Amino acid sequence: MSVPTVITHRDADVLAKAVAARVIVRAVDAQSAKGSAHLVLTGGTVGIATLAEIAASPARDAVDWRKVDIWWGDERFLPSGDAERNETGARKALLDHLDLDPERVHVMRGPDSGMTAEESAEAYAEELRRAARPEDHGPAPSFDLMMLGMGPDGHIASLFPGLPALYDTRPVVAVHGSPKPPPTRISLTLPVVQGSREVWVIAAGEEKAGAVRLALSDSGTMQVPAAGARGRQRTLFLLDRAAASKIPSSLSRISSP
Numbered sequence: 001m002s003v004p005t006v007i008t009h010r011d012a013d014v015l016a017k018a019v020a021a022r023v024i025v026r027a028v029d030a031q032s033a034k035g036s037a038h039l040v041l042t043g044g045t046v047g048i049a050t051l052a053e054i055a056a057s058p059a060r061d062a063v064d065w066r067k068v069d070i071w072w073g074d075e076r077f078l079p080s081g082d083a084e085r086n087e088t089g090a091r092k093a094l095l096d097h098l099d100l101d102p103e104r105v106h107v108m109r110g111p112d113s114g115m116t117a118e119e120s121a122e123a124y125a126e127e128l129r130r131a132a133r134p135e136d137h138g139p140a141p142s143f144d145l146m147m148l149g150m151g152p153d154g155h156i157a158s159l160f161p162g163l164p165a166l167y168d169t170r171p172v173v174a175v176h177g178s179p180k181p182p183p184t185r186i187s188l189t190l191p192v193v194q195g196s197r198e199v200w201v202i203a204a205g206e207e208k209a210g211a212v213r214l215a216l217s218d219s220g221t222m223q224v225p226a227a228g229a230r231g232r233q234r235t236l237f238l239l240d241r242a243a244a245s246k247i248p249s250s251l252s253r254i255s256s257p
């Protein structure tokens, strides 16, 4: 697993713009290397703001969006179209503005599919298995990029402190009793996070500063799930100054004005 690099930007607005630029470059690089790109989206404030900035960037046309697979790190188990679904936010901010191949937009299904949360998680696991190639050495693609938002409690995706999903070795799980509404969710698990080529934790705001500090320490993932957010080749913590305000000065950090 890679050692995190911390990059800070002035505020949440600059952060979203800077991350959007990085996502475009990452997708272009992955496509140049192997013809397609697997991107994992996150919900949350800064995650959706980043998607809106990708949509607003003229450089987005450098990506062949028909050859991008879109996945989600987690989903709130709500009917399709519900405003609280991560999918709904992502479609509005970005996906509806792109020429995507609908077969490559991999949605975690909600209760309107007729499935239980467990069945939906298993269906997503099957979709991941189908997309995985021998070189991925696992039950899911080795994503080119997994973006993760982070809560003030240190949760990533829908992996909340102390909940059994953190021990789960299946690629996707149903989560019940989430402390953040809604209580039922679907989430990728830590082995899939850590199988990704690149993992970027994106966080803004003073209320995230304590969790950022712990996520960069050797805290246990049961207490601080974000401490397990590490990619195989690269891990970035992309922060605004407020979220970075409690990081020890010994930690290497790159700051932009």
Ligand SMILES: O=C1O[C@H](COP(=O)(O)O)[C@@H](O)[C@H](O)[C@H]1O
Residues within 6 Å of the ligand: 042, 043, 044, 045, 046, 047, 073, 074, 075, 076, 086, 148, 149, 150, 151, 152, 156, 157, 158, 180
């Ligand atoms: O519920 C969720 O929250 C986190 C973080 O959200 P934020 O608004 O505090 O940035 C998000 O990463 C996750 O995907 C989402 O389901």
